[in-house]
Structures are given as structure tokens and as C-alpha cells.
Amino acid sequence: MSDPVRLLHLTDTHLFADPARSLRDVVTRDSLADVLAAARRQPEWPPAAILATGDLSEDESRGAYQAFADLLAPLDLPVHCLPGNHDDPEQMHGLLDRPPFTLCATPRIGAWQLVMLSSRLPRNPAGKLGEAELARLDTALSVSTCEHALVCVHHQPLPMGSRWVDRHMLADAVEFRRLIARHPRVRGVLWGHVHQVSDRDLDGVRWLSTPATCGQFLPGSDEFATDDRPPAWRWLTLHPDGGIDTEVCWLEA
Numbered sequence: 340m341s342d343p344v345r346l347l348h349l350t351d352t353h354l355f356a357d358p359a360r361s362l363r364d365v366v367t368r369d370s371l372a373d374v375l376a377a378a379r380r381q382p383e384w385p386p387a388a389i390l391a392t393g394d395l396s397e398d399e400s401r402g403a404y405q406a407f408a409d410l411l412a413p414l415d416l417p418v419h420c421l422p423g424n425h426d427d428p429e430q431m432h433g434l435l436d437r438p439p440f441t442l443c444a445t446p447r448i449g450a451w452q453l454v455m456l457s458s459r460l461p462r463n464p465a466g467k468l469g470e471a472e473l474a475r476l477d478t479a480l481s482v483s484t485c486e487h488a489l490v491c492v493h494h495q496p497l498p499m500g501s502r503w504v505d506r507h508m509l510a511d512a513v514e515f516r517r518l519i520a521r522h523p524r525v526r527g528v529l530w531g532h533v534h535q536v537s538d539r540d541l542d543g544v545r546w547l548s549t550p551a552t553c554g555q556f557l558p559g560s561d562e563f564a565t566d567d568r569p570p571a572w573r574w575l576t577l578h579p580d581g582g583i584d585t586e587v588c589w590l591e592a
Contacts, residue, residue, distance in 0.1 A: 393423025
């Protein structure tokens with residue numbers, strides 16, 4: 340039996356080409372650097388890989404992705420990326436699709452198959468996988484020889500109970516969830532986008548959202564509202580029996 344796999348989940352870094360620019364009073368490049376420094380001080384370090392689930396850039400610039408690469412590459416770890424609604428996949432190519440990075444890949448780690456999906460729609464805060472990406476997911480899950488699978492996407496496939504956030508969820512969430520239900524090897528679904536934490540267990544699948552490495556949104560709000568919670572990251576331990584242990588960590592002031 341293979342060993343447990345530890346992963347670090349980072350999402351919604353919202354970097355700019357300008358290192359001093361801030362998003363809602365958070366200098367996003369500094370907050371990502373602080374998150375990485377804090378994670379490296381924890382006993383869980385090092386992970387087998389890092390998962391980066393979109394909105395890596397705020398300004399869709401090449402410079403933002405270069406900054407992300409400059410911060411992550413020295414860690415000498417695989418970094419599996421996917422785009423969010425604030426990202427430009429064309430700018431990501433050439434930087435985040437070569438080692439140690441992958442872009443929308445299907446890596447295997449231990450007994451686990453990972454599937455990194457793109458739900459980005461051009462110039463639209465909502466997301467959609469579409470027929471081609473759903474078919475890619477179906478194929479990846481069908482042909483995998485791994486016992487278990489973790490599926491990663493940017494947009495939420497489940498409502499968060501926040502009216503304004505849920506206007507921008509995955510448009511084909513019903514089709515996505517039906518596909519997941521057809522593949523019993525799927526043990527978890529992981530996403531970003533919502534800048535808040537959630538953890539639900541539905542029919543044996545763990546559905547998880549992770550807060551941003553910058554500012555957070557206020558849970559349960561009908562209109563746009565920010566939360567005062569600090570930057571965050573998530574640790575996951577994927578066990579060979581299909582179990583998932585996970586913890587969200589918050590950056591201390």
C-alpha cells in the first residue's frame with residue numbers, strides 16, 4: 340500500500356505585475372510570500388505538490404505570472420495550476436506549463452489521480468466547463484488506474500449560500516456533479532473563487548473550498564462584502580484508503 344500524500348492548496352493569489360499594487364488594501368505579492376513562509380515553518384512541510392486553483396493574476400499580465408513563478412519555483416516542488424476568471428491562459432503558457440509547473444494536467448501522486456480543470460469563460464466572472472472539459476474529466480477518470488481521485492476547479496460547483504457569489508458559480512454545475520457521481524473513485528472536489536472556507540461531505544465525496552492567499556469575502560452575504568479574516572492556505576492529506584484529512588490555516592498578524 341502506498342503512503343499518504345500531503346498537498347498544499349493555494350488559491351486566488353491575485354498578483355499584479357507591479358509588486359507594490361494592492362487589492363482591497365492587501366499587497367497580494369507580499370501576502371503570498373508571507374503565506375509561503377508560514378507554510379514552510381509548519382511541520383507538514385514539504386508537501387508532495389502544490390495545487391494552485393486559479394485567479395493567480397489580478398491584471399492578467401505576464402509580469403504577474405512571472406512573479407508567481409519566481410515565488411514558487413525555488414521551492415523545488417511540483418506546482419499544478421489551473422486558470423480562474425481573472426487569468427489569461429495565453430499569458431500563463433510558457434511560464435506555468437513547464438517544470439516545476441503544470442497547467443490543467445492530470446498528474447498521478449501515489450494512489451491518487453488528480454484532475455486539474457479549466458472553468459474559465461472569457462470576460463465573465465462566472466465559469467463553465469463545457470462539453471470538451473467535461474469529456475476530458477470523464478476520460479481521465481475512466482482510464483485512470485488509481486484507486487482514488489481528487490478533482491480541482493476554480494469556480495464553485497455547489498452554492499455557497501451567498502447570493503452575489505453564487506451568481507458567479509459554475510454554470511454547468513449540475514452536469515459536473517452528475518459526472519462526479521458516475522465515478523466512485525472520486526473522493527474529493529476542491530475549488531477557490533469564493534474567498535471563504537467550506538467543507539461538505541455528500542455521498543462519500545468531500546467538497547472543499549479554500550480561502551484566498553489575500554483578502555476574503557464575507558460568508559452568507561447577499562451583496563458584495565469583505566471579511567476581516569487574514570490570508571489562508573489549506574493542507575490536505577490523501578490517504579491510500581481514500582480518506583482525506585484537511586486543515587485550513589490562517590496567517591497570523
